Amino acid sequence: MKAAPHPDQAARLETLRNYDILDTEREPEFDEVVELASTLCNVPISVVNLIDEHRQWFKAEVGIGARETPLATSICSHVILSEDFVEIHDTQKDPRTADNELCMPEDGLRFYAGALLKAPNGLPIGTLCVLDNKPNALNEFQRKALRTLARQVMREMDLRLALKNQKILRNEMDHRVKNSLQSVASLVRLYRSRFGREQETFAAFDAISRRIEATATLHQMLHESPMDDAVMLDAFLNEVASLLQDSAPPHVEIRCEAPAIALPTSLASPIAVITSEFVANSIKHAFGDDTPGTVRITGSGGGDERLRIICEDDGKATERAMPNAKSVEGLGKRIMEASAAQIGATLEQGPGGEGYRMVLALPATGNC
Known part of the structure; x- marks a missing residue:
């Protein structure tokens, strides 16, 4: 059964895309999380799974060997409509997954447990999940560990988003300061042409211009610098x-x-x-x-x-x-x-x- 769209789908997708993480390269910070989740839960598969509009995309995975799959086969697309943590002991006995083509074969996905990846605005963007090819159940320690690791994933993503926004703000400030300094420099040149007839006055205007232009140059370079x-x-x-x-x-x-x-x-x-x-x-x-x-x-x-x-x-x-x-x-x-x-x-x-x-x-x- 394919999951219905999230009730606030447009805002949820905007929230996801603001992170600028879809279709990025694999990174150790996320790969280490899924490896640890797989080990702690004693299952062969673990995924940092982000639910896009028409696909689920894996920022990190062990045991899957792919970076994305269609939403029609996504268990996590059901989970983002549910509570913060979902555990399905046997997928063939759950109405959300019984007809899922990845769960129907004898050696298919038979166990699922996932903790929501929830943005600060409360909207879910994906899950940190673990899967097995046989029915299974997590103990309380494993459930707590999965929730904790999911929060760690979101902290990493939120930190990156904050740094990105800070850089955008700084670049905008640098751009405005540079433009303001260039306007002041132009005004100084205008006054020099009108009132700088005395040598000492002319030299003073020149000295002021050099200092303004040096600062404006720095702000321009900052605006362009990575x-x-x-x-x-x-x-x-x-x-x-x-x-x-x-x-x-x-x-x-x-x-x-x-x-x-x-x-x-x-x-x-x-x-x-x-x-x-x-x-x-x-x-x-x-x-x-x-x-x-x-x-x-x-x-x-x-x-x-x-x-x-x-x-x-x-x-x-x-x-x-x-x-x-x-x-x-x-x-x-x-x-x-x-x-x-x-x-x-x-x-x-x-x-x-x-x-x-x-x-x-x-x-x-x-x-x-």
């Missing part, structure tokens, strides 16, 4: 370099090379700010007379080695005057030093190679 609290160093620095290139004069080229390692978000924003300030200073001091030149941003290390971000230009300006502490440039220098201190890094600047050089060295963490 990791929860990190971005890839090479992609992130290349994006920062691309933004700096867009605002650089045509005679200055900005190049970037970095390893593909995960960079915690707590480090990314300060690194972007420091890098942006160095490039801005190089453009002003090393290439201020329209002399063609290059600024290189290089990352190295990571893991058990100190991560280093090296910025250098070839502007042949080996010395730079110390800026007035109250000037915009002096403020930029203090922000660079404060950003380095914030992440426990050392910051060294001075002549190097053909021009000016900066080395930002972060402590080895083993995580990046």
